[in-house]
Amino acid sequence: MKARLVLEDGSEFEGEHFGAPISSAGEVVFNTGMVGYPETMTDPSYAGQILVTTYPLIGNYGVPSLENTSRDEVHPLYESSRIHIRGLIVSSLSVQHSHWSAVGSLQDWMTKSGVPGLTGIDTRALTKRLRERGTMLGKLVVDQDITLEDPNTWNIVADVSINKPVLHEASGEKKVVLVDLGAKNNILRSLLQREVSVLRVPWNYDWTNEDVDGVFLSNGPGDPKFCTDAIGIIRKGFDLGIPIFGICLGHQLLALAGGGDTYKLKYGHRSQNQPCIEVGSSRCYITSQNHGFAVNERSLGSDWIPWLFNANDGTNEGIKHRTKPISSVQFHPEACPGPTDTNFLFDNFVRTLDHETTSA
Numbered sequence: 097m098k099a100r101l102v103l104e105d106g107s108e109f110e111g112e113h114f115g116a117p118i119s120s121a122g123e124v125v126f127n128t129g130m131v132g133y134p135e136t137m138t139d140p141s142y143a144g145q146i147l148v149t150t151y152p153l154i155g156n157y158g159v160p161s162l163e164n165t166s167r168d169e170v171h172p173l174y175e176s177s178r179i180h181i182r183g184l185i186v187s188s189l190s191v192q193h194s195h196w197s198a199v200g201s202l203q204d205w206m207t208k209s210g211v212p213g214l215t216g217i218d219t220r221a222l223t224k225r226l227r228e229r230g231t232m233l234g235k236l237v238v239d240q241d242i243t244l245e246d247p248n249t250w251n252i253v254a255d256v257s258i259n260k261p262v263l264h265e266a267s268g269e270k271k272v273v274l275v276d277l278g279a280k281n282n283i284l285r286s287l288l289q290r291e292v293s294v295l296r297v298p299w300n301y302d303w304t305n306e307d308v309d310g311v312f313l314s315n316g317p318g319d320p321k322f323c324t325d326a327i328g329i330i331r332k333g334f335d336l337g338i339p340i341f342g343i344c345l346g347h348q349l350l351a352l353a354g355g356g357d358t359y360k361l362k363y364g365h366r367s368q369n370q371p372c373i374e375v376g377s378s379r380c381y382i383t384s385q386n387h388g389f390a391v392n393e394r395s396l397g398s399d400w401i402p403w404l405f406n407a408n409d410g411t412n413e414g415i416k417h418r419t420k421p422i423s424s425v426q427f428h429p430e431a432c433p434g435p436t437d438t439n440f441l442f443d444n445f446v447r448t449l450d451h452e453t454t455s456a
């Protein structure tokens with residue numbers, strides 16, 4: 097079956113359809129990672145987006161099982177309990193697959209999940225267009241034509257967050273709140289592996305009255321400025337004197353709560369090889385990233401200091417509070433997929449839980 101991708105600038109790319117036989121619309125973005133399509137496709141940060149993979153061959157190792165997995169469980173191989181992308185565009189789809197953990201093909205998984213795909217197009221030319229003109233809205237037209245849809249015009253975080261608090265207990269004495277803004281499972285895994293119990297709460301849950309040792313702000317999709325409830329709660333939490341750490345969307349919300357500003361990038365950072373340099377040093381970390389918005393560090397007040405910056409474009413990659421145990425990074429230290437260069441940030445966060453802090 098033929099299908100086509102139609103961009104908002106009028107350009108079209110025609111190829112072969114795979115996956116669910118339905119049309120879909122969203123924001124068209126590209127990811128330059130070579131592996132990790134199951135983790136990427138189940139990352140809630142991709143909600144509302146049509147994903148283009150620059151690596152040419154996708155599907156060759158199939159997909160592991162997702163059966164009997166609820167929204168609240170920590171699946172050992174996926175980053176959530178379902179696919180979040182609106183569509184997948186690849187240069188060449190591998191019809192056959194081979195891997196010890198595979199229980200099915202990428203195509204069958206997408207068909208069962210109601211997600212369409214497009215293969216057989218020049219993804220290099222499509223990526224160059226997105227780099228030159230910026231991220232665009234698009235529609236993957238399969239069975240019938242549909243209208244364009246912009247996921248950045250509403251609070252899409254509310255669509256991917258959990259509905260009620262869930263406690264994940266560990267053997268240690270420490271307990272933290274994980275604000276689920278679209279949290280990846282490996283954030284939970286990383287904290288539980290360090291024997292920290294985790295109270296996972298909805299994006300707009302007021303955690304300031306919880307008896308916990310720290311707060312972790314997760315990743316998530318969309319424009320951070322729609323999360324006004326979460327921003328207000330974070331601002332109130334600054335005075336609790338407990339450690340707060342944010343990643344990705346959590347980083348942006350932390351900056352907004354601290355009086356800073358955010359802006360939309362031309363085509364975002366979506367890859368597994370983003371170089372981030374620590375301010376005041378020559379130390380560079382290779383990081384996994386997936387975001388379309390960034391923090392304007394010039395908008396931050398004197399209470400905040402830049403921590404890291406992107407070696408490619410100079411954008412902010414981390415901030416720290418001058419006097420309080422509050423910090424955040426734009427990248428994904430939990431990886432999945434990607435390098436684990438910055439996994440030590442979880443150890444640093446857990447160590448801060450052992451220190452007595454007082455509100456300023």
